Amino acid sequence: MEIKNNPVGRLHDILFNAYNYRDADVTQRVWESVLDAPVGDAGVLLKRLSEVIALKDQAKQAIIDGIEGDQSLYLAPFPKIDQIFARVDLSSGWSNSKQFLNEATLNALAFGNHALSTKHGTCNLTSEQVIDFIEKLDHLLRDCLSSNLPEALQKLFQKNLESLRQALICYKISGAEGLQNEIDRTIGAMSRYSSELLDQTDETSQGFMKSVFELIGNINNSIQLTETALKLAGPAVIALLPLVQSLCK
Incomplete structure (x- = not known):
């Protein structure tokens, strides 16, 4: 699997992976799996989540800096993505966070990834x-x-x-x-x-x-x-x- 070089593509792939987990799954287990964090190590997991939040901010800035013209379509997902990380309760059901993820959000990120891909290049590392x-x-x-x-x-x-x-x-x-x-x-x-x-x-x-x-x-x-x-x-x-x-x- 290709790992995108532009931050919008990486954010899309991480959230797309998380989106495919069941509503009834525990939030901590979902993020441990998606972010390859050791099971039960809340410290490592929280550090990884903070890095994803930083990636979210990088992705938004990459759209602002890199896409000309009307950016509203590409920026539309970010208020909902902000909601995912606004109140992370690791012990709750995944549905509490997943409610802010939908196909429209993921599709908008996919469009942003496509728009930025030629500006950020690709890597051979899979x-x-x-x-x-x-x-x-x-x-x-x-x-x-x-x-x-x-x-x-x-x-x-x-x-x-x-x-x-x-x-x-x-x-x-x-x-x-x-x-x-x-x-x-x-x-x-x-x-x-x-x-x-x-x-x-x-x-x-x-x-x-x-x-x-x-x-x-x-x-x-x-x-x-x-x-x-x-x-x-x-x-x-x-x-x-x-x-x-x-x-x-």
Whole structure:
């Protein structure tokens, strides 16, 4: 499944998914499933919901900034969408929130997505690839624990690989820009330890680090935009090139 690069498209897909749940379902369970939040972890779920609310605001602004002429059709769904998040009761039945979702609301968002799609470009990263990347990160996190890296470097990789994993989980909300920001932050954090990383001569540790940087590179390449939008490749990606080249010799 394609994950839209423009915020209106991502908002549409999230709400369309939620719309398909039964009225009798519990609101917390619906949002946990739609937003891939751990079951029973209200803290994570509320954080994800706050990110969806921010996405809603981004989507509205994208319409105002990006669609010329009469915008009333494209902006019409937002008062009802605001109602969904105005009083979120996680313990209530989903019907309390779903009453503000209907086909007209979703269709208007679909029109907005179509109108903005050429301005925001598309990414090659699909939801299936996101799952594959998350599985590879899980594997690398396990490898990190069994590596011969010093404890400080193990913690460095654990922290940043987990942060990147969480960014992938939230990709359906934040899109390519959010994931690119996390990649840049991750590489920036690691670049501060480049001399310590270059000092590692153990083959197991070098193999692990090479796998990490290859995976980060693959994720970065997968979110480069096509069509008319600007590429998102951040300058931090080149910060570790000397280290990557050393490991690939």
